[in-house]
Amino acid sequence: MKLLGITLLFLGVSGAAMATAVPEIDPSSAGSAVALLAGALLVIRARRK
Amino acid sequence: MAASEQQCGSAPIGTLVSGPASKASVSSGLWVRVVWFALLLAAEWAPLTNLVHKYWGAGSLLEIATASGSFFLALAYIRSRESFDRLSNELRSFPIRWSLLGLHLVALAAFLGLSVLHSSGFVVVALWYGTGVLAIGLAGCALVPPRLAYGFVRETGYAWLYALAAGLVAWRVLITTRLWNGAVWNPAIDLSWKPATDLTFSLVQALLRPFLAQLIANRSTMTIGTPKFTVTILPWCAGFEGTALMLIFSTAWLLYFRQEFRFPRALLLIPAGMLVIWVSNAVRIASLVLIGVAGAPAVAAGGFHSQAGWIAFNCVALGFVILTRRMPWFSTMPREEKKERTGQNLTAAYLVPFLAILTAAMISRAASGGFEWLYLLRFIAAAGALWFFRAQYRNLDWRFGGFSLLAGCVVFALWLGLDKLAGPHPSSAIAAGLASLNAPQRAAWLGFRIAAAVITVPIAEELAFRGFLIRRISSADFDSLDPRHYTYFAVFVSSLAFGVLHGERWLAGTLAGVIYAIAFLRRGRIGDAVIAHAVTNALLAACVLFAGRWDLW
Numbered sequence: 001m002k003l004l005g006i007t008l009l010f011l012g013v014s015g016a017a018m019a020t021a022v023p024e025i026d027p028s029s030a031g032s033a034v035a036l037l038a039g040a041l042l043v044i045r046a047r048r049k
Numbered sequence: 050m051a052a053s054e055q056q057c058g059s060a061p062i063g064t065l066v067s068g069p070a071s072k073a074s075v076s077s078g079l080w081v082r083v084v085w086f087a088l089l090l091a092a093e094w095a096p097l098t099n100l101v102h103k104y105w106g107a108g109s110l111l112e113i114a115t116a117s118g119s120f121f122l123a124l125a126y127i128r129s130r131e132s133f134d135r136l137s138n139e140l141r142s143f144p145i146r147w148s149l150l151g152l153h154l155v156a157l158a159a160f161l162g163l164s165v166l167h168s169s170g171f172v173v174v175a176l177w178y179g180t181g182v183l184a185i186g187l188a189g190c191a192l193v194p195p196r197l198a199y200g201f202v203r204e205t206g207y208a209w210l211y212a213l214a215a216g217l218v219a220w221r222v223l224i225t226t227r228l229w230n231g232a233v234w235n236p237a238i239d240l241s242w243k244p245a246t247d248l249t250f251s252l253v254q255a256l257l258r259p260f261l262a263q264l265i266a267n268r269s270t271m272t273i274g275t276p277k278f279t280v281t282i283l284p285w286c287a288g289f290e291g292t293a294l295m296l297i298f299s300t301a302w303l304l305y306f307r308q309e310f311r312f313p314r315a316l317l318l319i320p321a322g323m324l325v326i327w328v329s330n331a332v333r334i335a336s337l338v339l340i341g342v343a344g345a346p347a348v349a350a351g352g353f354h355s356q357a358g359w360i361a362f363n364c365v366a367l368g369f370v371i372l373t374r375r376m377p378w379f380s381t382m383p384r385e386e387k388k389e390r391t392g393q394n395l396t397a398a399y400l401v402p403f404l405a406i407l408t409a410a411m412i413s414r415a416a417s418g419g420f421e422w423l424y425l426l427r428f429i430a431a432a433g434a435l436w437f438f439r440a441q442y443r444n445l446d447w448r449f450g451g452f453s454l455l456a457g458c459v460v461f462a463l464w465l466g467l468d469k470l471a472g473p474h475p476s477s478a479i480a481a482g483l484a485s486l487n488a489p490q491r492a493a494w495l496g497f498r499i500a501a502a503v504i505t506v507p508i509a510e511e512l513a514f515r516g517f518l519i520r521r522i523s524s525a526d527f528d529s530l531d532p533r534h535y536t537y538f539a540v541f542v543s544s545l546a547f548g549v550l551h552g553e554r555w556l557a558g559t560l561a562g563v564i565y566a567i568a569f570l571r572r573g574r575i576g577d578a579v580i581a582h583a584v585t586n587a588l589l590a591a592c593v594l595f596a597g598r599w600d601l602w
Contacts, residue, residue, distance in 0.1 A: 025291065025359065025362070026355035026359065031549045032407050032411070032550060033359035033362070033411070036407040037367065039404045040404060041370060042396055043394065043397045043400055044370060044371065046395070046397065
């Protein structure tokens, strides 16, 4: 649940922070980028157990 | 103060009590905590200086507060040395309160969220000021208990008043005194934005010099490239966004998994992560210039420009997690030995096909100027991952019934209906991209696109969102959980996550997620959800091909 929490927190922050079009980070890709990161972290954490 | 804090208080300055079983506690004197406070705020707020100055007076208030605080500490140290030493000694009895630091992060996140709103209404501005002040205040309270701070201010008499006056005068002098070149020194610009942008420019220049003989680098306009292709490094693409994201990620990670790290040394990982992402941004800009010079300016300014930032961030964040775990100096967890793994990583079996699609999508988009000609990568990546884990899918129930066919048709109708209500969508680059291909290439691209939509995407997404996420939210031991013992919260979160991934069609995506979840949970068969999803995608593909609705892809 910790990882879920951190993912939701990060998704919320990045979604809000990237609400406007910016050159460095593309806001339209925020959803898939955060999903990729969260999924990879879940796999890594599960591998340790 | 809580009893637990008193118990930890016997540790000497800088002592760390670490380990999974014991709470980490750090005790230190006033100077050490002041330095921590300054470092924390500098690391957090330097990348956000453009946000701090968004509303009138906020930047000035911060400057006055910084100057007054510095004067106050200096005055207290000189005039009331005994009080200063007493506070330092008392602070050694109080560990840093990580819970308040966590709340500080929440307030900072709220401040960030409010900063990017386009509203300037009274409520938004008031909340913006409030969350900013709260974030700073909570950080201060985490390091120095308010009761001790208040007592210290009282003992130093009117030092606070003199310090406030001196801070105001210093700020006034600062903003009115002109430098030798006629400019006014602005701490926000001259201490943060300008040096940061200059540093990025210099890094990019150094990275490009070995590769480009005709390198043009104009520092006054921040333009760099060759006569053939140049880019301008604007302040807001100089690495601040990636640094801010890394700051939030690394701080949240250390906070959530604090029992796995050795403090205070683990705090060094935060600036280290920010530094790495900063350098990676310079590499991104240099790569962008090289791609443009190599003859693909559309790719450089299009797909690569939009995807490289996220690719770099994901690589740095994952590297942060993996490497810090393997460093005993930072980590309290035992070093992972090369032991033979007996159990299977079921999480990987459920998630990797979907992650493979996301990774392939990022790469293929980064290599595209508009039309995603490398789409076949998505199909190959997902098919490869599904094949790799095929043995672990044998136990899943792949049967399906008539309800799943009906659910797929309902989602299709819902998708088109909501699409019509949303109004016209921007024209897709697919039609123009396909027109530029010859017949065999066009057939191959369409073949892979349809195969991905109807076969690999439904299987990968249903495994991830319905097979894994719904049950994982309900229980850590998700595989032993009967799918029919779900919670409404789990269905809602997994459907919302599914919807968010569909961008501007997030509402249709969320509702589709709910319907696929019903198909899955009705009999606990993953096959029902996959077939429902495949039917929807097949009908959408037919709409695209026979009605020319390219915007649906």
